[in-house]
Amino acid sequence: MAFVSASVLALSVFDPNPFRQFLALVAVFVFYFVFSGYRVLSRKRVTDRPAFVDWAATVLLVGAGVGLSGFGVTQLLSGSGFGTVMFVFSGIALGFGSNGIQQFRQGVSDPRAWFYGHLSRMAGGYIATVTAF
Template sequence: MSEKFFNLLLLLHIVGGSIGLLCGILVFILKKGTKTHANLGKLFIFGMLLSGVTAQVMAILHPNTFLFMVGVFTIYLVGTGARAIFTKSSRSIHSIDRFLQFGMVLAGLALIYLGIAGVMGGNNFGIVYIVFASIGLLMAVQDIRSASKHSHDKKAYVRKHLQRLGGGFIASATAFLVVNLRELPDWLPVWVLWLIPTLLISPLISFYSKKYKAASL
């Protein structure tokens, strides 16, 4: 029964991730601010959250730190990005926001511990956990502090929305490449897979962030 349940979760994880990746690509390519963009964005959020939640459950049933990390970042980044556009505010003061923030803090601290333990045990991949967990902790602390600040920047929530959803897409695309592209040419190091989505998508996120920043002045 447990294996059947796990296989069902795996199927839902693949379906959610596929929906998220496809819609994420289209969201970046197509014109922003249209009804099509909004509908694709909703499908993207649904797919990514489905993928993230199922990843968390699978990582618990069959202990897998990498899958756990992917699930944590997917839920946090997509969740906070969705909340920003839903509330039209860059502040994070709702109980849902607090749940996401403290969940990221707890998971981040756990990942840093596992990363340090891995490095001390001779597994340099633990550095990946430490780096990603540190980034997540910094964002969570930033969100926690935002609750007490009133921003006069009317477009701050738009930038937060696209930056967090863009980050969620990068995390998902990176996990997809790392998991599925196992046979690499000898001249191509594995760490390249961890950088490709970031190198390709980060410039787009930066471009749109600057665009909305200019529009708010």
């Protein structure tokens, strides 16, 4: 997934158009889900405290959510219904990003939170990948 996300980002730089830029933001979205799903297990094994990479990935996701919101507004104002799709992805990204920041700051009390976090993020990455494809 890291290679797929990096290749989409490279394509959006070399051939910039609104659809490729949307896919680049979705690539960040997908990478976050898969990466954070993996990191949930890593933190469970070593320590439950988030590292710098966990914070960086979450902040990047929030940035992608804001970017998707901006694209959604421009698409809707231009008369394209595709802006609705961007708003859906944006809402999911901002929701997961704010939830991640809240969990990093406050911690979690459920001993099975690692399982739910891993499952939901890996499933989210799969769904977002299939949707983008």
